[in-house]
Amino acid sequence: MDSTTQSVSFDEADTRDAEMHSAIDEWIDDLVGAVDEARASEEFQDWLDMQQRFHDYSYRNTLLIKRQCPEATKVAGYRTWQEEFDRHVKEGESAIWIWAPIVTTRCPECENAPSYHEQIGCEYDETPPEEWSEGLVGFKPASVFDVSQTEGEPLPELETAATGETGDLLGRLFDIADAVGVSVRVVPDEVWGHGNADGVCTWPDGQDQQPVVEVRDRPDRAAIAGTLVHEYAHALLHSGELDVSERAKREVEAEAVAYIVGRHCGLDMSGSAFYLAAWDSDSADAIRDRLKRISKTAMMLLRYLGD
Numbered sequence: 001m002d003s004t005t006q007s008v009s010f011d012e013a014d015t016r017d018a019e020m021h022s023a024i025d026e027w028i029d030d031l032v033g034a035v036d037e038a039r040a041s042e043e044f045q046d047w048l049d050m051q052q053r054f055h056d057y058s059y060r061n062t063l064l065i066k067r068q069c070p071e072a073t074k075v076a077g078y079r080t081w082q083e084e085f086d087r088h089v090k091e092g093e094s095a096i097w098i099w100a101p102i103v104t105t106r107c108p109e110c111e112n113a114p115s116y117h118e119q120i121g122c123e124y125d126e127t128p129p130e131e132w133s134e135g136l137v138g139f140k141p142a143s144v145f146d147v148s149q150t151e152g153e154p155l156p157e158l159e160t161a162a163t164g165e166t167g168d169l170l171g172r173l174f175d176i177a178d179a180v181g182v183s184v185r186v187v188p189d190e191v192w193g194h195g196n197a198d199g200v201c202t203w204p205d206g207q208d209q210q211p212v213v214e215v216r217d218r219p220d221r222a223a224i225a226g227t228l229v230h231e232y233a234h235a236l237l238h239s240g241e242l243d244v245s246e247r248a249k250r251e252v253e254a255e256a257v258a259y260i261v262g263r264h265c266g267l268d269m270s271g272s273a274f275y276l277a278a279w280d281s282d283s284a285d286a287i288r289d290r291l292k293r294i295s296k297t298a299m300m301l302l303r304y305l306g307d
Contacts, residue, residue: 020302024260024295031259032284034273044277046156053084061098065144068096072146073196074155081145087152095143102140105132113137160275161198162226162258164267169305170221173228176304177213182235184228185214192216199227201234211235226262226269229301233257236297248280253294255279256287260298264307 038044054074057065065072075096081087107117109124116137117124147155177184182201187193194200199215213231215224233254259272276283287294 017299020299021295023264024298025291027260027263028256028287028291028294031256031272031276032287034270035276035284035287038273039277043156044158044274047158047278050085050156053080057098064098065096065146069146070193071148071195072096074147075144077142077144081150081152085150085153085155087147087150087155089145089150093145093149095145097141098144099139100142101136102138103134103136105129106135106137107132111135111137158271158274158278160271160278161220161223162262162267162269162271163220164222166221166225166265166267169265169267170225170228172305173225173232176301179304180232180235180301181210182232183210183212185212186217186224187214188217198223199231201231201238203239211239222267225265226258226267229261230254230258232301233297236300237293248283249286249290251279252276252283252286253290253297256290256294257298257301260294261301261305264298264302265305 054076057075065075069075076084078089081089102113104113106113107122107124107129108127110117110120110122112120112122114129114132117129174184194214194216197216198218199213201211201213203209203211211234213228213235215227215231218224231254234250237253237257238250255272255275259269262269262272276287280286
């Protein structure tokens with residue numbers, strides 16, 4: 001994947017908008033191609049294979065996990081860590097308890113397992129128990145552990161952060177927070193409370209109030225700059241949009257904006273392709289469908305930056 005790290009400027013005021021639109025269209029073409037290339041790469045396939053081996057937990061279990069281990073990102077059972085990932089739970093770690101489904105043959109009428117079917121005196125006798133189909137009959141406590149509680153072979157990761165020299169870009173991004181209409185907080189890594197996310201944009205006082213952008217502090221200034229632009233895009237584009245089914249589309253929009261602004265400012269944004277590939281299998285089409293919104297927001301941020 002090719003990504004420029006040379007800052008771009010548009011000098012003539014009367015041709016500025018046309019040149020910016022032309023450059024953005026070209027960069028979007030580059031990004032669409034890079035997403036397809038990223039998705040086909042061995043690195044992405046290894047990461048995808050790893051992701052597919054983790055369970056998709058129910059809402060109830062997700063709440064239980066977060067309540068017991070707020071920083072949890074990937075959880076699995078003791079033996080699963082050993083057998084699937086060649087990792088081992090560290091000595092002294094406390095289990096995270098969830099509810100695991102009990103699936104066995106069950107009575108077609110009372111929907112209980114054969115033993116409980118007999119205990120309650122269900123009179124169903126049209127077919128013998130050995131011919132009953134399997135189904136959910138209840139739940140039992142089960143223990144899981146977060147990846148942070150294990151050690152061993154590293155899990156495949158995708159490098160999605162922006163890199164490069166930021167110059168005064170980070171300072172300028174903080175300076176335009178009022179123009180964007182957000183409050184910004186840089187949170188130390190040791191007290192970061194949003195799991196493996198690098199940034200969040202929230203509306204703590206309701207969707208009509210000023211959003212708050214929080215970013216996780218890291219040594220790499222370029223990564224923070226890229227995250228800030230991504231969250232600024234959310235603030236400008238997604239107030240009031242809470243539909244979970246549309247979340248992937250929102251991430252596509254925000255990261256495409258970050259790619260354009262970061263590339264304009266001379267950052268290496270090649271990691272955006274992996275970010276988008278991981279979020280949405282139709283991300284290339286989504287970029288095309290939402291090009292007008294993406295382009296408008298990117299140009300707005302570049303004007304705020306004075307570029």
